[in-house]
Amino acid sequence: METASYMWTIVTIGLVTVFLSLIALVAMVSFFKFIFVRAPKAAPAVRESLAKAAPSESAAKAVGIDGAVVAAIVAAIAAASGVSASSLRIASIERTGFNTPVWGHVDRA
Incomplete structure (x- = not known):
């Protein structure tokens, strides 16, 4: 017990x-x-040069990239930088090679 x-x-x-x-x-x-x-973040300042720039259609035509791809790139840049998409101007779009090793190319092919 x-x-x-x-x-x-x-x-x-x-x-x-x-x-x-x-x-x-x-x-x-x-x-x-x-x-x-965390301290609250201040709103990003809009640059005057970006606000005055007009969107360019020549970049998509010169390389032969679809307009939807250019729109997606502009939207991604605008979201990352915190400015409106209409204030961005795309000067050129270039395709680049892979920056990954050979073993990383398998899934991208």
Whole structure:
């Protein structure tokens, strides 16, 4: 009878220890949002030279690239730089070779 009482004491102490440590971890993680506060970012300034530029159709015609591809490239650049797509001017589009090793070409073929 004495060993059963001893067993339940050990189980209870173990469970209490586990749950107290879990509560401590949750408290520490919840305080991280107060410790690591990010400052709000300022809005990017629009450059005057970009705002005055008109979209160019000659880049797509010179290389023979579809207009949808040029539109996708312009949209990606506009999204990455934070300016409107109408303020960008594409001067040229060139196809380049692979910059990956030979073993990386398999999935791209």
